[in-house]
Amino acid sequence: MFEIPKSVKIGGQEYKIVFGKANDFLIHQPTKCYGQCDYFNCKIELSEEICQQLKETTLIHEAIHAMSEVYHMELDEHMVRILETGIYAFIKDNIKNIEWKD
Ligand SMILES: [Zn+2]
Numbered sequence: 778m779f780e781i782p783k784s785v786k787i788g789g790q791e792y793k794i795v796f797g798k799a800n801d802f803l804i805h806q807p808t809k810c811y812g813q814c815d816y817f818n819c820k821i822e823l824s825e826e827i828c829q830q831l832k833e834t835t836l837i838h839e840a841i842h843a844m845s846e847v848y849h850m851e852l853d854e855h856m857v858r859i860l861e862t863g864i865y866a867f868i869k870d871n872i873k874n875i876e877w878k879d
Pocket residue numbers: 838842854857
């Protein structure tokens with residue numbers, strides 16, 4: 778598990794992370810989505826109604842969407858889901874303690 782930060786920087790842009798009820802902010806398939814990336818307002822919205830592990834994977838998922846937008850990768854939903862699963866598993870299986878030093 779890792780702590781969900783208050784914001785993340787993606788391609789030099791700061792995305793604020795906000796929690797809410799999925800039905801309040803999710804436009805598409807609210808029953809199946811746990812988060813949303815609002816590119817226009819640099820905001821990643823996560824459902825407050827899901828477990829910690831799902832919050833973590835959803836943050837990675839939405840961050841990949843933001844990277845796809847910022848870096849013009851044009852990833853589709855299927856590719857984002859594959860990367861989400863792969864990156865999350867890599868971090869969980871291999872990275873134990875991260876302490877970045879400036
Ligand atoms: Zn998605």
